[in-house]
Amino acid sequence: MSTMTLDLLPLGVPARIITVGGNGALRCRLLDMGLIPRTQVQVKKVAPLGDPIVINLRGYEMTIRKEDARMIVVETEVDSLKAVV
Amino acid sequence: MIIGLVGNQNCGKTALFNQLTGAKQRVGNFPGVTVEQKIGPVKGKMGIEVVDLPGIYSLRPYTSEEIVTRDFILNEKPDAIINIVDVTNIERNLYLTLQLLEMRIPMVLALNMMDELRNNGGSVDIAKMSALLGIPVVPISAIKNEGIAELMQITAKTAETKALPRQIDYCPPGPIHRCIHAVAHLIEDHAEQADIPTRFAAIKMIENDPAIASRLALNQNELESIEHIIVEMETELGLDRNAAIAEMRYNFIESVSRATVKRSNESKEYLRSVRIDKIMTNKYLGIPIFLLIMLAVFMLTFNVIGAYLSDLLAAGIDWLTTVVDNALTAYGLNPLVQSLIIDGIFAGVGSVLSFLPIIVTLFFFLSILEDTGYIARVVFVMDKLLRKIGLSGRSIVPMLLGFGCSVPAIMATRTLPSERDRKLSILLVPFMSCSAKIPIYAVFASAFFSTHRALVMMGLYVGGAALGILIIWLLGRTAFRGQPVPFVLELPNYRFPSMKSVLLLMWERARDFMHRAFTVILMATIVVWMLQTFDIRLNPVADSSDSLLALGGRLITPLFAPLGLADWRITTSLISGLIAKEAVVSTLGVLMNTGVEQLGTVLGQLFTPATAIGFLVFTLLYTPCVAAIAAVRRELGSRAKTAAVIIAQCGVAWLCALIAKLVFGLIL
Numbered sequence: 001m002s003t004m005t006l007d008l009l010p011l012g013v014p015a016r017i018i019t020v021g022g023n024g025a026l027r028c029r030l031l032d033m034g035l036i037p038r039t040q041v042q043v044k045k046v047a048p049l050g051d052p053i054v055i056n057l058r059g060y061e062m063t064i065r066k067e068d069a070r071m072i073v074v075e076t077e078v079d080s081l082k083a084v085v
Numbered sequence: 086m087i088i089g090l091v092g093n094q095n096c097g098k099t100a101l102f103n104q105l106t107g108a109k110q111r112v113g114n115f116p117g118v119t120v121e122q123k124i125g126p127v128k129g130k131m132g133i134e135v136v137d138l139p140g141i142y143s144l145r146p147y148t149s150e151e152i153v154t155r156d157f158i159l160n161e162k163p164d165a166i167i168n169i170v171d172v173t174n175i176e177r178n179l180y181l182t183l184q185l186l187e188m189r190i191p192m193v194l195a196l197n198m199m200d201e202l203r204n205n206g207g208s209v210d211i212a213k214m215s216a217l218l219g220i221p222v223v224p225i226s227a228i229k230n231e232g233i234a235e236l237m238q239i240t241a242k243t244a245e246t247k248a249l250p251r252q253i254d255y256c257p258p259g260p261i262h263r264c265i266h267a268v269a270h271l272i273e274d275h276a277e278q279a280d281i282p283t284r285f286a287a288i289k290m291i292e293n294d295p296a297i298a299s300r301l302a303l304n305q306n307e308l309e310s311i312e313h314i315i316v317e318m319e320t321e322l323g324l325d326r327n328a329a330i331a332e333m334r335y336n337f338i339e340s341v342s343r344a345t346v347k348r349s350n351e352s353k354e355y356l357r358s359v360r361i362d363k364i365m366t367n368k369y370l371g372i373p374i375f376l377l378i379m380l381a382v383f384m385l386t387f388n389v390i391g392a393y394l395s396d397l398l399a400a401g402i403d404w405l406t407t408v409v410d411n412a413l414t415a416y417g418l419n420p421l422v423q424s425l426i427i428d429g430i431f432a433g434v435g436s437v438l439s440f441l442p443i444i445v446t447l448f449f450f451l452s453i454l455e456d457t458g459y460i461a462r463v464v465f466v467m468d469k470l471l472r473k474i475g476l477s478g479r480s481i482v483p484m485l486l487g488f489g490c491s492v493p494a495i496m497a498t499r500t501l502p503s504e505r506d507r508k509l510s511i512l513l514v515p516f517m518s519c520s521a522k523i524p525i526y527a528v529f530a531s532a533f534f535s536t537h538r539a540l541v542m543m544g545l546y547v548g549g550a551a552l553g554i555l556i557i558w559l560l561g562r563t564a565f566r567g568q569p570v571p572f573v574l575e576l577p578n579y580r581f582p583s584m585k586s587v588l589l590l591m592w593e594r595a596r597d598f599m600h601r602a603f604t605v606i607l608m609a610t611i612v613v614w615m616l617q618t619f620d621i622r623l624n625p626v627a628d629s630s631d632s633l634l635a636l637g638g639r640l641i642t643p644l645f646a647p648l649g650l651a652d653w654r655i656t657t658s659l660i661s662g663l664i665a666k667e668a669v670v671s672t673l674g675v676l677m678n679t680g681v682e683q684l685g686t687v688l689g690q691l692f693t694p695a696t697a698i699g700f701l702v703f704t705l706l707y708t709p710c711v712a713a714i715a716a717v718r719r720e721l722g723s724r725a726k727t728a729a730v731i732i733a734q735c736g737v738a739w740l741c742a743l744i745a746k747l748v749f750g751l752i753l
Contacts, residue, residue: 032331047466051468054576059175062574063576064572068573
């Protein structure tokens, strides 16, 4: 198992949210959109200029800036990360 | 009977609204809010009206849309609400549903996109979901018009019987349950007095909602006790208050979803979207494809379809003008009144109306791009670039439209979610040189710079855009600093747009524009006609150089002396440019006693190459036409702010023209 922030999660690796940091409107918006502890997420795409990214959770896709994704800590299962590396 | 329509963005809310009401919609404004809502009578149901509330994800008071919806339900007390949810994305959609349930109001759940779910082998246990949520649940497909009649019937019955949702207490036993119930108990009397549902008020207190807190009018002691209860819950649970509430809701939603919805993992629509996105948001192709699409939309609008229709309409208006003119002459109407009708109203409103086809065509393409889901991808692709100037990806559309016509561009800012971005975009649009200025550039470029025509044109376009970006960048760091709105955007699956929605939107825009053409613009053209026709003693003038307009031109001439443009004919043409930018050239033609074709040969009498550059820079940057001013006024919603924008634009134009004249005076 390895933990990292969501902006560093490699493409296509399933992960689970541990904490949602940040504060104020952004944090509440993230919680409202379903990014809460134990939710499964995957990074699906990176924009042509490297930012923002598209993530998939709860059966839908949303885009989020990397600086905001940095507020979210996720953990991957060992096997899935090894498979990519 | 009033029914509120509430749902997430991209859940088919507008499609449902259009199915319910047809074309009989009007824009309504509820007191105290700036966001408009559409209202329409329900087809075939006497006395029932639906209100289309803004698409939202939650009822937190962070965006104006959320506040509008919440205040609408709390204050307007609709007879019932229809909560429309996208059944293919049920978990996130039900999050709003749970918050709506807390507001204790008759409510029906419309499960949209059932056809899509079924086609992918999914199903919903409707009866069980209805039992678990405590409200009627109706499966529908808004685009295919399935289940709409049943939905309306059940909603009408729910509203008539004032059937409240069955109270469900979904908080799990434990710290959060104790916290909610303790707070609810504490504020019960206050909530009843303020006429706010107790459980809703309790959760809002836990979420630190200042608006609800002030409405409850709690005293210091009570506030401290509440805070104490919350902190206790936070320590016991190891989660802060916001996360705790969100988690509680999602846990309940997951259990409802597990018990009632059977879905296949990856739908056909999702897989299709992934395939399309491989190309549309490709690392190398994404931006070029976007530029190509915008180019195609522009070509089709300004050179092919829109231009053709515009010419056709202009010809029609010309024909009508001639017919009316002849009829009035035959009737023997007072020549002055006839001049008012023909030269004032017909010419003025006619020239603005001929923009209508262009605007409608542009919005046709734009709403297709929006409804298919492509605009969301554009935002994703362009966000990083636009963030450099302090805007977000969404502003790219109005910016590009500005090169065509400021009016639809300013109208397109309405889709921006952030008030700050919207205002900045409205200010940015006029810097994009609109197509009506092309005749001015063309005449001057060939008269003074025949060897460098393309360079001059390019310079004006690029210079205007660059200056606009610079100014927005500065404003973003000074006057408009503010809290940036969180950038979290859903990327919906690509969908075929519903032609009905596209056509209704076109009709809406057309109506909006025509309304303005016959109010603000009609007034403005009459005023300009009077200025052109009368002298200072209100006698009709024989020679246009005696008119009030020329007098006005002469009055402001000294202001233009530093630019080397101190000729009343120049300043008069600039004033008439406020009606439409094309009028600059035609007025110069009239005042120089020559047709537009020969204008180039006589311009040498008025301008040197350096002052011509100054003049071009001024026309590039100064206040756009009345139609654009009216659009700015409408979107900013303030006369004072609009006036400030106009003055600022003229000031910037003057300053830049001076610099350009001085610099080019040295070079040329």
